[in-house]
Amino acid sequence: MLVIGQSEVVELLSMKSCIDVMESVLTDLSAGQAVQSLRQVLPLQEGNLLGLMPGYLPREAVAGAKIISIFPHNHRAGLPSHQGAVALFDSVTGVLKALVDGQKITAIRTAAVSAAATRALxxxxxxxxxxxxxxxxxxxxxxxxxxxxxxxxxxxxxxxxxxxxxxxxxxxxxxxxxxxxxxxxxxxxxxxxxxxxxxxxxxxxxxxxxxxxxxxxxxxxxxxxxxxxxxxxxxxxxxxxxxxxxxxxxxxxxxxxxxxxxxxxxxxxxxxxxxxxxxxxxxxxxxxxxxxxxxxxLAIEDLAAAQFIYNEAIRLHKGIEIAF
Missing domain, CATH: 3.40.50.720 (NAD(P)-binding Rossmann-like Domain)
Structure with a gap:
């Protein structure tokens, strides 16, 4: 399994590339060529949340989920409000391929989706x-x-x-x-x-x-x-x-x-x-x-971004390979 951290996510997923990836995967979703479940949210103390976002990208032969914590008042402690990870599985073999930082994916892909919508509208x-x-x-x-x-x-x-x-x-x-x-x-x-x-x-x-x-x-x-x-x-x-x-x-x-x-x-x-x-x-x-x-x-946005990062990490020999 490949572990890909925050700094490598920022290095491998440019905003320009992510805009195109988001446009492609959202097109697939609306055409029925990508699958996801509605986000599951578990309430925690003091208005905090834990979210699970699963999805499946048949074209990429990858399935997985982002698990993320949403702590709106974390800024008081100098911490980000959204923290988590994206797990990528090979949808043919079921092998866990990668664990990718979710905080930076969320930051980049959210803005990239807005940019794709802005480009269209x-x-x-x-x-x-x-x-x-x-x-x-x-x-x-x-x-x-x-x-x-x-x-x-x-x-x-x-x-x-x-x-x-x-x-x-x-x-x-x-x-x-x-x-x-x-x-x-x-x-x-x-x-x-x-x-x-x-x-x-x-x-x-x-x-x-x-x-x-x-x-x-x-x-x-x-x-x-x-x-x-x-x-x-x-x-x-x-x-x-x-x-x-x-x-x-x-x-x-x-x-x-x-x-x-x-x-x-x-x-x-x-x-x-x-x-x-x-x-x-x-x-x-x-x-x-x-x-x-x-x-x-959406879950498929996280998966598409993580899969792009994974492919770039393999190509450029980035990330840390661990036995799992």
Whole structure:
């Protein structure tokens, strides 16, 4: 069995490569050529969670699962909120091939999926990006968005001013783009062509009254049926795409809450983003439409990323081989 750690995941899985891998595997999923079970979540103490995400990629002859801990308040102790590993099994022999760090896979593949959706749905001339949130996903989403649209200005907002300023200073050194600290979430998004919500908030941080026509939104942070980052008005006025219909129907408060309110109908979801990638459903129709991609994070994304990393590790002789 090959053990592949964090530093090697970052080395072997570039954001650019991951965007293409995510587009391919989500297309396969929507076409019935990849299989996964709904995420199983075990509640722990103080609102913490342990998640199990199994899946199967027939094209790659690999099956496996990500097991991940979600501790939202870990930042207080200087620890990441998401930690875990992806186990890869050969689906022909049942052999455990690899154990791959899950924290960095989650950071990279989540932003890569948003970038693939942005590439499909955002206006071609989108040049102003707003990021709500300042954690690891904010950093990875900035990197990903710069690869798919000609971003010239970034407005960032977070609930803690010091952390927002730290994000601005750190990311300005690493990226050749103007990054500005916004005084409020409303100020951050008012001129944005693309908005990424990557917060840990359980209540809306983004309102439909604040956004301009033609914006594209990637909503990433909320992943439980009673949590949401978007208000109902915004969801109602948007063309809504999801990563997986089954997941949205069970896990997405951003969809389920306005549905329960009667603000939207079940038919409000246009479809899965993989269907958009394949051309089965339409993407943006006009320059003034508001498009919304709601991501919950899927097992097949983790497996596809881990399999790519495994193949690169074999090719480049990376990782640690252990008897198991």
């Amino acid at each position: 955002a206006r071609e001339d989108a040049s102003t990006l707003a990021i709500l949130g300042t954690g690891e996903q904010a950093k990875s989403h900035l990197k990903a968005m710069l690869l798919v649209r000609p971003i010239r200005r970034v407005e960032v907002w977070g609930p803690t001013v010091a952390k927002t300023q730290q994000f601005q200073a750190e990311m300005s050194q690493k990226n050749d783009v103007e990054i500005v600290v916004a005084e409020s979430a409303q100020e951050a998004v008012k001129d944005a062509d693309i908005i990424c919500t990557v917060t840990a908030s359980a209540k809306p941080v983004l309102s439909g009254a604040w956004v301009k026509p033609g914006v594209h939104i990637n909503a990433v942070g909320a992943c439980r049926p009673d949590d949401r980052e978007l208000d109902s008005a915004l969801v109602k006025q948007s063309r809504l795409y999801v990563d997986r219909l089954e997941s949205a129907h069970h896990e997405s408060g951003d969809y389920l809450i306005p549905l329960r309110e009667g603000t939207i109908e079940p038919s409000h979801i246009i479809g899965e983003i993989g269907e958009c990638f394949s051309g089965k459903i339409n993407g943006r129709g006009t320059l003034t439409e508001i498009t919304l991609f709601k991501a919950l994070g």
